[in-house]
Amino acid sequence: MMIEVRSADKRRGRRVLWHDLTFDVDRGETLAVIGPSGSGKSTLLDCLGHIDRFDSGSIRINGVVAGGRGRSARLVRRDHLGYLFQDFGLVPDMTVQANIDIARVPGRKRRGEAVRTAAALERVGLVGRATDRAHELSGGEQQRVALARLLVKQPDVILADEPTSALDGTNAAMVLDLLDEFAGSGAAVIVATHAADVEARASKTVSLYASDG
Template identity: 70%
Template sequence: MLEVHRAAKHRGGRLLWRDLSFGVACGEVLALTGPSGSGKSTLLDCIGLIDSLDSGTVRIDGTNAGRSPGRARRLRRDHLGYLFQDFGLVPDMTVDANIRIGRPGRARTVLRTSVAEALERVGLAGRGSDRAHDLSGGEQQRVALARLLVKQPDVILADEPTSALDDDNARMVLEALADFASAGAAVIVATHAPAVEDWAATVLRFGPIDPR
């Protein structure tokens, strides 16, 4: 369960949003939509504890990281998963190593989904030794999905995850996110794509930026 309460954020002297409150339950998909620059990606960064709110709180599984870097690191490690527009892979690392980034320090035997199994599920069986920079964009996003399959996060934050993909790969990403939600994850997707907005169970629309 994710809860945002009375959140406010300024960027470059402009108010992006204030008194923003909502919750995303386990198994729910929420789409964030609105014009470019309206604060969708910034909100994802604040929820993901990469950026901080000016005021308000974010609670993940009942825990508020507040201003504690250690608590934020633990929440990112134990509860959060990310799916980025630019895939978020380390180009010179292997596919296998990129997937294992999501489970630092965990023994292979305690992974609920093995790397090999995750790669098979996203259609990249046997590609673990390939370098990320040798993959196509669609293949790189599949690796990012495999990383989520191995980590099994409680909350998934996806920033324009289909924008750089062809129709087949975009469909695969949405199906995978729906599967994560069905398994109990709270999924939040920032998007400009009407198809993604139509696909999501709930939509939160952002208006034009307030100049104040």
């Protein structure tokens, strides 16, 4: 099992975002995390990516405990995780090339041969844009750079937080098609979403409902 979450609890003040949350995501599966605003969808992805922490419970990635602060936890996150965030997660003053190179893990290859930056940019329709600064790109183009970064890294686990919410139909379809391709090639994909078309593509769902007290 690629991702195992067991008995996870998370609160925000008096609000219980979730209690005793348990789920698995295997290679080749896409999990949609759904629920109303404030239910903790983004927080769950932050916890899986170690941007935040569960109050209690555990996360295993490829059999390794990944929720702690130790070196082994950091390495498993570095080697296995890829991110696709609503705000694109790029460094504005860095070039497209530099933003993509951040994702490379020296000396390691993911599933198949390493993907060159030029090939990744061609795949997402950004040929010749490697030297542009990220802040010079439109929102849709920035999300394409984030996709190219995933293509270069080929992570085992992809965490996508509302990845289509700020995009037009063409760019949204590209994002969803590539996420499907990642799952088809053996990645475990977790998408926090409120969009019915995104949820419809998932192989399983987790529903979150925050409560007071």
